[in-house]
Structure formats: structure tokens, C-alpha cells
Amino acid sequence: MGQLHNLMLLLPCLIFSTLLHIEAMSVAAVKVSTTPIFPTIPRAQTNKDFQVLLRVEAPPAADLNGHVPIDVVAVLDVSSSMNDPVAAASSESNLQASRLDVLKASMKFIIRKLDDGDRLSIVAFNDGPVKEYSSGLLDVSGDGRSITGKKIDRLQARGGTALMPALEEAVKILDERQSSSRNRVGFILLLTDGDDTTGFRWSRHAIHGAVANYPVHTFGLGASHDPEPLLHIAQGSRGTYSFVDDDNLGNIAVALAVCLGGLRTVAAVDTRVSLKAAELSGGARIVRVDSGGYESSVACGGASGEVVVGVLYAGEVKNFVVHLHVPAASSTTLTFSSSECGYYCGAATVCDHCHHRHQQQLLAVGYSYSHAPGAAAAAVSVEGHGVFVERPEVAAVFVSVDGVGVGGGRQQQIPLPSPVVMQHMVRFELLELVAGFAEAEMASKPATTKTKPRAADVLQGKWEEFRRARQFWGGVELDGVEREVDAMVASLRGGLAYVSSWVSSHQMQRATAMGSPEKVVAEFMTPAMVIMVEEARKLPPPPPPAAAAAEAARERPGGCDGGDDLHYVIRQRLELWSKVRREVPLMYQASSEQEDVQLTAVFREASLEAIDRAMHHDIYLAVVHVSNQRRC
Numbered sequence: 001m002g003q004l005h006n007l008m009l010l011l012p013c014l015i016f017s018t019l020l021h022i023e024a025m026s027v028a029a030v031k032v033s034t035t036p037i038f039p040t041i042p043r044a045q046t047n048k049d050f051q052v053l054l055r056v057e058a059p060p061a062a063d064l065n066g067h068v069p070i071d072v073v074a075v076l077d078v079s080s081s082m083n084d085p086v087a088a089a090s091s092e093s094n095l096q097a098s099r100l101d102v103l104k105a106s107m108k109f110i111i112r113k114l115d116d117g118d119r120l121s122i123v124a125f126n127d128g129p130v131k132e133y134s135s136g137l138l139d140v141s142g143d144g145r146s147i148t149g150k151k152i153d154r155l156q157a158r159g160g161t162a163l164m165p166a167l168e169e170a171v172k173i174l175d176e177r178q179s180s181s182r183n184r185v186g187f188i189l190l191l192t193d194g195d196d197t198t199g200f201r202w203s204r205h206a207i208h209g210a211v212a213n214y215p216v217h218t219f220g221l222g223a224s225h226d227p228e229p230l231l232h233i234a235q236g237s238r239g240t241y242s243f244v245d246d247d248n249l250g251n252i253a254v255a256l257a258v259c260l261g262g263l264r265t266v267a268a269v270d271t272r273v274s275l276k277a278a279e280l281s282g283g284a285r286i287v288r289v290d291s292g293g294y295e296s297s298v299a300c301g302g303a304s305g306e307v308v309v310g311v312l313y314a315g316e317v318k319n320f321v322v323h324l325h326v327p328a329a330s331s332t333t334l335t336f337s338s339s340e341c342g343y344y345c346g347a348a349t350v351c352d353h354c355h356h357r358h359q360q361q362l363l364a365v366g367y368s369y370s371h372a373p374g375a376a377a378a379a380v381s382v383e384g385h386g387v388f389v390e391r392p393e394v395a396a397v398f399v400s401v402d403g404v405g406v407g408g409g410r411q412q413q414i415p416l417p418s419p420v421v422m423q424h425m426v427r428f429e430l431l432e433l434v435a436g437f438a439e440a441e442m443a444s445k446p447a448t449t450k451t452k453p454r455a456a457d458v459l460q461g462k463w464e465e466f467r468r469a470r471q472f473w474g475g476v477e478l479d480g481v482e483r484e485v486d487a488m489v490a491s492l493r494g495g496l497a498y499v500s501s502w503v504s505s506h507q508m509q510r511a512t513a514m515g516s517p518e519k520v521v522a523e524f525m526t527p528a529m530v531i532m533v534e535e536a537r538k539l540p541p542p543p544p545p546a547a548a549a550a551e552a553a554r555e556r557p558g559g560c561d562g563g564d565d566l567h568y569v570i571r572q573r574l575e576l577w578s579k580v581r582r583e584v585p586l587m588y589q590a591s592s593e594q595e596d597v598q599l600t601a602v603f604r605e606a607s608l609e610a611i612d613r614a615m616h617h618d619i620y621l622a623v624v625h626v627s628n629q630r631r632c
Helices: 002-026 099-113 144-153 163-175 204-211 227-237 246-263 419-444 451-470 479-494 497-508 527-537 545-555 563-587 594-631
Strands: 031-036 047-057 070-077 085-088 096-098 119-125 185-192 216-221 241-244 266-277 285-290 295-299 304-313 317-326 359-370 380-390
Touching (some): 031 419, 047 266, 070 099, 070 163, 099 144, 099 246, 099 527, 163 185, 185 246, 204 227, 216 227, 216 246, 227 241, 241 497, 266 317, 285 304, 304 317, 419 451, 419 497, 451 479, 479 497
Parallel strands (some): 070 119, 185 216, 216 241
Antiparallel strands (some): 031 047, 085 096, 266 359
């Protein structure tokens, strides 16, 4: 009976664990695949740089099991330059919306598009965080949307620009969340139109230490912003850097939509890929991993490595290139295993039992991820994926065009490198070139426009040298790459913003707005991003200041309409009562008779008491009005 009793106690736990397992299995899986640059390596050949393409693919949005809730902190620049006008709101009016007006309309779009259960915090800043315009994390379901919208309506622009204190406040808001809220993914959006006016010395160490825990997606507004700190903030936090130029300031909402389409479709978090040199690889080792903006490491003398991907959006694909050193293999030291049968065949190239070629495993690939932060039950770990190549015992083969050898006998054709692997190798090498160029230009900080053509000449020269060195790489398409470089060279007349945003997009393999929402890397756009951008394009032009004020007044709930008029009336009444109270003694001048003196005193006191009651009533109305305005 005791054993049966214990079993009955354990039964609910077993059922619950089984249900959790079934639920985890029902969520679409992240997929990892590999492609070696060559399917074979001659047995006697040492390959000092053998490339393997590593592909990490998130499931599509339609296969996700519900929405992963997110916490977004919007860090909004409300310095005085945000009062500068953008393009005319309409051709029939000379009124122009300001940058702040466009920012308000864009943030209201964000508020409408966040899912119920998501939370949003506003950190407005100029010379520092502006508490009266800021808020903690508010649930956007229910009244949260309207409350946050009212915070946006109240924004006013003045003062200078201090980025770091505002960023620190945003990080503090996310850090101080209760443990029950840690199942949400935290993101920070930073929007600014100017240089930091505090004299803060930006460094990668300072930025990484401040924002390393949460991706910060930065947005530069207009041509006057400084791309350097925004790029470094994005790089130090695994975020992205976008910008809109002066001609596209009215499209801030569309630029934000590119980012929001990803944030709303988180498919996996804490994604990691582990690499291990196979025991039967004959001494192969990992040299390095091309991972762009994602952290990668090689340990134990090349015996193991890791790529930290972190957050994956639905439909995203990340590609990395693993570089291996593969030594020559002798028939006495190399052991082969067959994927077709379980027989051990020693150094034989072809299995005597299944007659399939035997493959050598170079690399073992495993990976892990979670469906939501802190969700231990939803954690997934996959091991055992391998990278295999054939190691035939053949020498170099000379092949004629028709595949017939020089001696007349048909020979085995030399395998060509994988075009897909080659194309990604070119992409990572070009990224390294452009990122190094951008860093050098930022370090030099050109002070005059005369140096900008020189920068364009430098990049053009580097590209021409790059292309010449790879012009005979088979299967590599360089014309499309050249068009991208031409666009970067042309953009340098206006500064480094376009180049910096291109670098950010390719480092994170994630779409960014590069001057306008139309200028994005199409291959990085997920279906959810495309849909969100189309919805943002349908927004009406931002209203001019007068129209925006009228719209805000119409949107006020009961008790808020006519607030400014009510405040004016109350102030006027209090001033009038104070004047009457001062004049009451003059209105009641007593005569010499005693009876008249008493009667005058009674009227005077009664009048003062009535005036005091009226004043107290108006003061009460003023207090109620102030309270309502704070809620509005």
C-alpha cells in the first residue's frame, strides 16, 4: 500500500512532465544544417583552410505556438532640435509637422501594433531623462494603450542631448523587473536626431558594459545625427542601427516597422551552436568562425567552438562560415565509418558489405535554444549532427572538357567548390573590409567636407583590389555586390550613416533602414517585417502642430475636454473673489448709530464667509482639474 500511495503521489507530476514535453515538441523546431565547400578531400592532402557553411534557420511565424511576450523600452530624444520641421504635411497648407510630431505618430503606431500582454516603457530624454514624460513598463492591453498614448501626446522638445544617462535608465527598468516578468524578452529602441552634447567619450568598453544584456536597436533621425555612437551601441548589445535621411523623416514609422516586425515574432532565445572536432577526424581542428556581429569562440586548441546567436525571429536564417584545418590522412591511422551499415571496414574506401563510399566525420555540431526566457521546460537541446567528407585515395586528376583524360581513358572529374559556400565567404570578407574602413574613418573624424571625396576614393580602391583578387572564383556572383559597394561610395558625400547601417545589417544578418525604408537588404526581410512595413505605409501623413493638438483634445476622456479653458476660468474666478474680499470693508461703512454699526458688521462677516466658501469651492475644482490632467 505504501508503494501504491507513493506512486499515486508521483502520478500528477509524471502527467504534468509529459504534457510539458508534448507541448515543447509541438512547437516548431529551429533547424541547423551544414555544407562543406568540397564533398571530398584527397587522403594525402592537407587542407589548411577547409570551409564549412553553418546555417541556422528559425521556423516560420505560422508554425509558432503562440506569441512570446516582450518588454520594450523606447528611449526618445526630446531635445530642442526635435522641434525642427520636416516635409510639409500637405500641399494645401504651409504648416509643417515637426520631427517630434512625426515621432509621436510613429510611437502611437508601435503602441497599436504591440500584442496584448506586451509591455512598453517610455524614457524621454534631453539633457538627461525627463521623468515627467517617462513611465515604467505599462501593459499595452486594456487601459495601458491609452495611458501610454497620453504620455506620448505630452512630449515637448527642449534642451540638449545626453544619450548615456537615458540608456542607463532604460537598462535599469529592465533589470529591476520582478522574477515573474523574466519570461519576457527585453528590447530597447533608441531614437535620436543629434550629437551627444555632454562631451561623453564613447568607447566600446563603456557601451558594452552598459547595454550588453539587452539588444538596443538604434535609429538616427536626419542628417545631423552622429552614426558612430549609435552603431557602437547596436554592436555592443547585438542590436541594429538604422537611420532615415532628411528626405525620409516622415517615414520614421516605416523604419520602426522593419524592426517591430521582428520583435513581435520571437521564435527562439538563447540560441547557441556548439562545434566539436570529431574523434575520428584524423586531427582536424577548428581555426576560426566567421560570425559577423555574433559572438563566436574557439577553445582547447581548436578542438571545440561555439556561436552565440541569441534571439531568432520567425523566418530568419543566419549563416556562418567555419574554417577547419584538415591534415593529411594515412591508411594506417585513419578509420572510416559508414553511414549505410554498421560494419567496420578499416581504411577501405568502399564498404565490402553495403558497397557505399565511407565518409570521414570532421565536425560534430550540436545546438540548443529556448522558446521563451527562463522557460526551462521549453529548452531544446540537439546533439549528433555531423560534417562528413569522403577521403579517396587518389592523386590530382587532369580532366578535359568532355571528361576524358589526356591518355584517352575516362577519369574521375575534379569536384567544384560549393557556390553557396563561396558566396558567403565573399560576403564575410567584404563585411570585414567595409567594417574596417568605417572604423578607420570614424577614428580619423574628418572635420571638413573636403575629406569626404577622399574617403569615397579609399573605399572604391579597396573594392577594386578585392574584386581583382576574386575575379576567377567559380560560381561567385560579384555584380550584385558591386552595386552595393557603388551605393556606399556614393553615400559617403553625406557622411558615414549609410555605410554604418549597411555594416550593422550584414553583421547581424537582419534588416535595417539605410536612409529610407525602401533601402533594406531584401534577403534579411522576414514575412512578418514585410507585412508590418505595408501597414505602416498606410498611415496618413503626420499632422501639423495645431491639428495634432486638436486631435489630442478630441481623444481626451471625460473630465479632460476643455481642460485648459477650465483652468483659465478657475484662475480668473479666484482673482475676482480675492479682489471682492479686499473691497468688502469699503462696501459696508458703518454710521455713527450703534445699531447701524452692529448691522454693518453682520453683513460684512456674512459676505466674507460667502466669499471664502466660494473660493474654497473653486480651489477644490482646481485640485480636481490638476489631478485629471495628470491622469490625462
